[in-house]
Amino acid sequence: MSDPSSALLADLVGQPVTGMRQLQGGDLSEVRLLTLADGSHRVAKLGSHARAEAGMLEAMARTGAPVPKVLEVRPLMLILEHLPESHALPGAWGRLGRRLRAMHDAPPPEGAGYGWPEDYAFGPVPIPCGLPGEAPGTATDWPRFWAEARLLQGIETLPMPLARRIEALAQRLPDMLPAAPRPSLLHGDLWAGNLLFGPSGNVHLIDPACARGDAEVDLAMLHLFGQPGPGFTANYGSLPPGWGTRRVIYQLWPALVHLRLFGPSYRTLVEDLLDRL
Known part of the structure; x- marks a missing residue:
């Protein structure tokens, strides 16, 4: 799937997107890390199952499961909060x-x-x-x-x-x-x-x-x-x-x-x- 347009991304996240790079993983879908004008980040997942995945994440979240927040969803794109990777702490x-x-x-x-x-x-x-x-x-x-x-x-x-x-x-x-x-x-x-x-x-x-x-x-x-x-x-x-x-x-x-x-x-x-x- 080709990268989404800057105008579409800006509309979805509410501000200009100043950078975009592919994240590791994503064997079965395309995942992009977006850098926004204010220096914050979002994650964009591209694929035909975007709406379905959003529904799954929201169902899990309602039980209190630790999942990234769904910020925006379109037929072929899902915008999620960015969770910077760290390492496991005790507990x-x-x-x-x-x-x-x-x-x-x-x-x-x-x-x-x-x-x-x-x-x-x-x-x-x-x-x-x-x-x-x-x-x-x-x-x-x-x-x-x-x-x-x-x-x-x-x-x-x-x-x-x-x-x-x-x-x-x-x-x-x-x-x-x-x-x-x-x-x-x-x-x-x-x-x-x-x-x-x-x-x-x-x-x-x-x-x-x-x-x-x-x-x-x-x-x-x-x-x-x-x-x-x-x-x-x-x-x-x-x-x-x-x-x-x-x-x-x-x-x-x-x-x-x-x-x-x-x-x-x-x-x-x-x-x-x-x-x-």
């Missing part, structure tokens, strides 16, 4: 654990089920909002949702032996996952790259791909490529028995997404998770 991970638990425990809207009100995507990989024949975000059968809207998505693109293993696992999910866990608000892509240590060393959640589902989905992603820092687990709180097996099931979907996005180097990760199950 930051513990505070994140408490606030993530509060987000997961927040009461869902009336009539909300599993999924989200609209489809989303990781670049070219779709994230379905629900199940066929049901209103978006209202699914009530969690194992079916995780099978059909997550693990089996895009299965036709996988090597046949791998696809058959995933299909076999999907049939077993009713015996392995809870039938109807609380439809918690999920960040949906909670890995270390989407944790920003901002002002005062606090952890902020960025780049969401929200859905409603089992809260353990976020924890599984957070533990897939690393471990949260000291105090997180104790402050998040205990999990029901059997969480270890569920964690592997929930980690399988982001592993499959990485396989589809970034190629065969992630096949071993997918196969290792399947072996553990």
Whole structure:
């Protein structure tokens, strides 16, 4: 996507933009740091899902989750407050654990089920909002949702032996996952790259791909490529028995997404998770 015009940016932020540079990251969208005439900064995210991401950030903010403020949104652009990156201070991970638990425990809207009100995507990989024949975000059968809207998505693109293993696992999910866990608000892509240590060393959640589902989905992603820092687990709180097996099931979907996005180097990760199950 080409850079937005100076006139459009000035209209969105209320003053002239004197500088703009691309920020690191942004594998699936373009992110720009804007310098304004008064010396302050804003972040502009460019892409077709700008409005959807704004809604996700605002939903998370209503639960008290630490997210950047949405300042302006247009069909192809989102303006956010700029949070200067810092480093984790003592207690930051513990505070994140408490606030993530509060987000997961927040009461869902009336009539909300599993999924989200609209489809989303990781670049070219779709994230379905629900199940066929049901209103978006209202699914009530969690194992079916995780099978059909997550693990089996895009299965036709996988090597046949791998696809058959995933299909076999999907049939077993009713015996392995809870039938109807609380439809918690999920960040949906909670890995270390989407944790920003901002002002005062606090952890902020960025780049969401929200859905409603089992809260353990976020924890599984957070533990897939690393471990949260000291105090997180104790402050998040205990999990029901059997969480270890569920964690592997929930980690399988982001592993499959990485396989589809970034190629065969992630096949071993997918196969290792399947072996553990």
